[in-house]
Amino acid sequence: MLLDPPLPEVAFVGRSNVGKSSLLNALVGRRIAKISGTPGKTRALNVFLIPNLGSGESGVVRDGADGKVPLPTPHSLYFLDLPGYGYARVGKAQRAAFRGLVKHALRRERLRGVVWLLDIRHPLSVDDQAMQDALAEEDAQVLAAITKGDKLSQGKRSTRERELREELGLPEEQVMVTSATTGAGIQDLKDAIAGLIAGVPQ
Ligand code: GDP
Numbered sequence: 001m002l003l004d005p006p007l008p009e010v011a012f013v014g015r016s017n018v019g020k021s022s023l024l025n026a027l028v029g030r031r032i033a034k035i036s037g038t039p040g041k042t043r044a045l046n047v048f049l050i051p052n053l054g055s056g057e058s059g060v061v062r063d064g065a066d067g068k069v070p071l072p073t074p075h076s077l078y079f080l081d082l083p084g085y086g087y088a089r090v091g092k093a094q095r096a097a098f099r100g101l102v103k104h105a106l107r108r109e110r111l112r113g114v115v116w117l118l119d120i121r122h123p124l125s126v127d128d129q130a131m132q133d134a135l136a137e138e139d140a141q142v143l144a145a146i147t148k149g150d151k152l153s154q155g156k157r158s159t160r161e162r163e164l165r166e167e168l169g170l171p172e173e174q175v176m177v178t179s180a181t182t183g184a185g186i187q188d189l190k191d192a193i194a195g196l197i198a199g200v201p202q
Helices: 020-028 092-106 126-137 154-168 186-198
Strands: 009-014 046-050 061-064 067-070 077-081 111-119 142-147 175-177
Touching: 009 020, 009 092, 009 186, 020 046, 020 077, 020 142, 020 186, 092 111, 092 126, 111 126, 111 186, 142 154, 142 186, 154 175, 175 186
Parallel strands: 009 077, 009 111, 111 142, 142 175
Antiparallel strands: 046 077, 061 067
């Protein structure tokens, strides 16, 4: 699937019910993703054009105190929203189709990275481990977005963040605790995504 205009792409993956739709809505600041009522219902790849991640301003020149101040380059990109995985009642054929979809997405020429969502309360599932293997195999740039941070107290949240970081083997700046409910960590994630697109080494 070729997207027009050609822009950098960032994929979002996570098990169903991890909070992916909610996080996408929180990132974009309006309702772009349908919140799933039935887990495992969305099977197709959804693509969202994000005109300017983060600022809500257009990337034109504006007047500043000392004359014209250029705004930062707008971070226009596509979000590729992959179907949630790990839904128990999915058959073998669908699992294989999902694996193919992931592989295809990870090999896309303009893919700059993957936001991998993990629920703060749960250990990595077998399906999460399969995703971890796929991400490693394709050498993907990964940002781990730990979801539903508000479900734990501050102390437990920090503990889980550290545990997950160790389990994932990712550096601190690639793991962030988020909450679509409180908005915590959303700006950090936006900044990290902007870093992926700008090609800032992670
Ligand atoms: P998806 O299946 O991964 O797209 O998950 P949804 O975004 O539909 O969320 C699944 C459930 O988790 C819903 O009941 C959401 O209201 C809830 N949820 C999602 N994000 C958060 C969060 O940050 N905090 C809390 N407390 N609940 C959340």
